[in-house]
Amino acid sequence: MNAQISNGDTTKLPIMTIHDWSTGPYPARVRIALAEKNLQSRVQFVSVDLWKGEHKKPAFLAKNYSGTLPVLELDDGTLIAECTAITEYLDALDGAPVLTGRTPREKGAIHMMSKRAELELLDAISVYFHHATPGLGPDVEIYQNAEWGLRQRDKALRGMAYFDAVLKQQPFVAGAFFSMADITLIGGLIFAGLVELAVPAEYEALHAWYARMNERPSVKNRVTMSEPA
Ligand SMILES: N[C@@H](CCC(=O)N[C@@H](CS)C(=O)NCC(=O)O)C(=O)O
DSSP states (O other): OOOOOOTTOGGGSOOEEEEEOTTOHHHHHHHHHHHHTTOGGGEEEEEOOTTTTGGGSHHHHTTOTTOOSOEEEOTTSOEEESHHHHHHHHHHHSOSSOSSOSSHHHHHHHHHHHHHHIIIIIHHHHHHHHHHSOTTOTTTOOOOOHHHHHHHHHHHHHHHHHHHHHHHHOSBTTBSSOOHHHHHHHHHHHHHHHTTOOOOTTOHHHHHHHHHHHTSHHHHTTTGGGSOO
């Protein structure tokens, strides 16, 4: 299949399927990317119940070996997991706004900062959630290591300090414009909110940036995006 379209006419794209969970912080990343790219109408959502552990059952594992959400399924059956990979796919479908960079320099900087937002914040909070809190409950959390979880919580707090320093210097995570790196950090702060890990008040630049991000329709409407109109 050659879904790559052009001339900005996304209405001709075949319908894609997103397997996700509407309030999840990782699914939020793809939902925000879809809305920023104005691709919502080309997508249908299939809900996978994290709290019932549906993502660890054979039917879902056949779609994503890692047993995590979201997963993008194309009309030819191609399955793409990993938020970064899905965002790169969506970004390659058409032009503006570009979320993953236009030039080699932009692409490198955005990928680096997005990876950093994952490593230092979002994934660390995820480990904290799954290991040092009840997580998704005993049926899903079959192995927990609270000490490891608490270390990752502390790592996430250090990550918040780092991103505060970055955002004191520049308006967006990877520089002068909104990109996938902002989306990844938004995912991290959504997860921080869910686990009640407050961003320290002194990180004013991070707070100000997040307030600005929350004004974007893509961020505001991410959960309701999959509800019938
Ligand atoms: N590296 C993956 C991580 C995805 C991920 O952890 N997704 C969460 C959804 S919020 C999940 O499926 N968690 C369930 C679990 O780990 O049991 C990505 O970027 O897509």
